[in-house]
Amino acid sequence: MSLIFGISYSSHDTAVAVLKDGEVLCIYEEEKLRGVKSCYDVYMSPDNCFDRIKKEHNLELKDADYISFASFYKKSIVSENLDVFAGKTHEVSHHLSHTLGAYFTSGMDGKVLSVSHDGKGNRSRGKVVLCENGEYEVIHSQYIPTTASIAGLWAATTYYLGWRQLKDEGKVVGLAAHGKFSQRFYDHIKNCVYYDKDLNFKPANFESLFHYVCTNVYKPEGVFENKETRADFAYCLQLVTEECMKEYLTDLKNRYPSYNKLCLSGGLFANVKLNMFINDLGLFDEIYIHPAMSDSGLALGSAIKIANDIGDVTKPFRLKNAFLGEKHSKEDWDSILKENSQNVSYEPMTYNKVGELIDKGFVVGVFIGRTEYGPRALGNRSIVVKPTDKDTHRRLNEKLRRTEIMPFAPSVLAEYSDEIFDIKKSKHTAEFMTICFDTKKEWLDRIPAVVHDVDGTARPQIVYKDNNPNFHKIISEYKKISGIPLVLNTSLNAHGEPINNYPHQVIKHLIDDSIDYLVTENYIIYKNKK
Numbered sequence: 001m002s003l004i005f006g007i008s009y010s011s012h013d014t015a016v017a018v019l020k021d022g023e024v025l026c027i028y029e030e031e032k033l034r035g036v037k038s039c040y041d042v043y044m045s046p047d048n049c050f051d052r053i054k055k056e057h058n059l060e061l062k063d064a065d066y067i068s069f070a071s072f073y074k075k076s077i078v079s080e081n082l083d084v085f086a087g088k089t090h091e092v093s094h095h096l097s098h099t100l101g102a103y104f105t106s107g108m109d110g111k112v113l114s115v116s117h118d119g120k121g122n123r124s125r126g127k128v129v130l131c132e133n134g135e136y137e138v139i140h141s142q143y144i145p146t147t148a149s150i151a152g153l154w155a156a157t158t159y160y161l162g163w164r165q166l167k168d169e170g171k172v173v174g175l176a177a178h179g180k181f182s183q184r185f186y187d188h189i190k191n192c193v194y195y196d197k198d199l200n201f202k203p204a205n206f207e208s209l210f211h212y213v214c215t216n217v218y219k220p221e222g223v224f225e226n227k228e229t230r231a232d233f234a235y236c237l238q239l240v241t242e243e244c245m246k247e248y249l250t251d252l253k254n255r256y257p258s259y260n261k262l263c264l265s266g267g268l269f270a271n272v273k274l275n276m277f278i279n280d281l282g283l284f285d286e287i288y289i290h291p292a293m294s295d296s297g298l299a300l301g302s303a304i305k306i307a308n309d310i311g312d313v314t315k316p317f318r319l320k321n322a323f324l325g326e327k328h329s330k331e332d333w334d335s336i337l338k339e340n341s342q343n344v345s346y347e348p349m350t351y352n353k354v355g356e357l358i359d360k361g362f363v364v365g366v367f368i369g370r371t372e373y374g375p376r377a378l379g380n381r382s383i384v385v386k387p388t389d390k391d392t393h394r395r396l397n398e399k400l401r402r403t404e405i406m407p408f409a410p411s412v413l414a415e416y417s418d419e420i421f422d423i424k425k426s427k428h429t430a431e432f433m434t435i436c437f438d439t440k441k442e443w444l445d446r447i448p449a450v451v452h453d454v455d456g457t458a459r460p461q462i463v464y465k466d467n468n469p470n471f472h473k474i475i476s477e478y479k480k481i482s483g484i485p486l487v488l489n490t491s492l493n494a495h496g497e498p499i500n501n502y503p504h505q506v507i508k509h510l511i512d513d514s515i516d517y518l519v520t521e522n523y524i525i526y527k528n529k530k
C-alpha cells in the first residue's frame with residue numbers, strides 16, 4: 001500500500017491528486033488556487049497544489065512512493081523538474097490517464113469500453129480501451145497528424161464566435177439549440193471532419209484544417225451578420241458532432257458487442273447535449289462521464305494507473321463525491337468577517353433560514369466544506385436560487401454580469417429525481433452534472449428557471465443525502481416550504497473566474513451585490529444596509 005502523487009502539467013488544467021493506499025485523499029487544481037482560468041496559462045506550475053497538500057495533509061513530494069505525471073508533450077517540463085525523484089517518477093500517456101481515470105472512478109463492473117477525445121495530448125486525439133473487472137487493454141489511438149479533432153473544431157468555433165476557447169465551448173452548445181439546419185454550414189463542417197470507418201475521425205483536408213476553418217468557414221465579415229446565422233453554425237457543428245459520434249460508437253459496438261457500458265473522458269465530453277445524445281442512442285446500458293473530463297482529470301487518472309499497476313486499486317470504485325479540494329476553517333471566516341465588518345454582518349447559520357431565503361427569491365451563495373474537483377459547482381461553492389421564476393435567467397445573468405446562453409442547471413434531491421426528469425439510465429453520472437435529460441411534462445411550467453425553453457431538457461445534479469449531506473439538507477429545507485425538491489445551482493464565481501476557492505473572493509460578491517446572502521458552515525452573511 002502506497003502514497004502516490006499524480007500530476008497533470010504542461011497542458012491547460014494543471015492539477016495534483018494524492019492517492020493513499022488506493023483511496024483518493026485530495027485533488028487540487030491550480031486554476032482554483034490561483035483564481036485564474038487555466039486556459040490563459042497552459043504552463044501553470046503546480047506550486048500552489050503542492051503547498052496545499054503540505055498545509056492540509058502534511059505530505060510532500062519526497063514522501064511519495066510513486067509520482068505519476070500525465071502531460072501534453074512527450075518530454076515535459078515537469079519530468080525534468082522531477083529528475084530529483086528519479087526512480088519514483090512514471091509518465092502515463094495523456095489518453096491512458098483520461099480513459100483509466102474514467103473507468104476506475106465509474107464503479108462499473110463487467111465489460112466496459114472507455115473512450116477519450118480531445119484536441120490532442122501526447123500526439124493523440126483519443127483512445128479506446130477495453131476494460132473488465134479492473135483489467136484493461138488499449139485497442140486504438142487516434143494519432144496526429146492524419147486524424148481530425150472534433151474538440152479542436154469546437155475550440156476554433158468558440159474563438160471565432162467571439163468567446164474564449166477551452167472555456168466557453170458550453171456557450172456554443174447553448175447557442176446550437178437556437179439554430180436551424182444550414183446546408184452551407186453543414187457542408188463546411190463535414191469538410192473538416194468525418195468518420196472514416198476505422199475508429200478514426202478524418203478531415204477532408206487535414207493539411208490545412210485550421211487554415212481552412214479560419215479562412216473559409218469562420219470568415220468573420222458577412223458570415224455571422226446576425227444572431228441567427230451564428231446559431232445556425234453552432235447547430236450544424238452540434239449536428240455533425242453527433243452524427244460522427246453515432247457512426248463511431250456504432251462501429252465500436254459492432255466490433256465489441258458484449259461491451260454494454262461506456263465511459264467517456266476528454267474535453268469533447270464537457271458537451272452535455274452530446275452526452276445526452278450518446279445516452280439516448282441505445283447502444284449502451286449505461287454511460288459515465290468523468291467528473292473532471294478535461295485535463296485536470298489527468299492528475300487522478302495517471303495516479304490510478306500506477307495504483308492499478310502496484311495492486312492498490314484492483315477494481316473500479318465510485319467516487320463518493322467531488323469535494324476533494326481546499327477547506328477553510330471557522331477561524332478563516334472569523335478573520336475575514338472582522339476585516340469586512342464595515343461592509344457585512346452575519347448571524348448563525350441554520351438550514352431552515354437558508355431554505356426560507358431561497359424561497360423568498362434571494363440569490364444565495366453557498367461556501368461549505370471542500371472545493372469541488374472539476375468544472376461543476378456541486379453544492380460546496382454554488383450559487384443557489386429558487387427554480388420557479390421564468391425571469392431568473394435574465395435576472396441572474398444581469399446580477400452576476402454573465403452572458404450564459406445555456407439554461408441554469410437544477411440540483412434535485414435524489415428521492416425525487418425520477419419524478420421530475422426522464423432518467424432511464426446513467427443516473428450515477430448525473431451526480432456530477434455532466435449530462436442532460438428530458439424534463440417530465442408536468443414539471444415544465446413549475447421549474448422554468450432550470451429547463452431549456454427550446455427543448456425541455458435540463459442538466460440535473462442528483463443529490464444524495466449520504467454523499468452530499470449539506471446540500472441535501474439545504475434543498476430539503478427549501479422543499480419543506482415550497483414543495484419543490486430542487487434548486488437552481490450555478491457556480492460561485494464572478495464572470496471569467498474559475499469556481500471560487502477563498503472567503504475573500506466570495507465576500508466581494510456580497511459587497512458588489514452579485515449575491516444577496518452567503519452561507520458557510522457557521523454563518524449566514526449579508527451586506528450592511530447603508
Ligand SMILES: [Fe+2]
Pocket residue numbers: 094098118119120121266267294295
Ligand atoms: Fe486531454
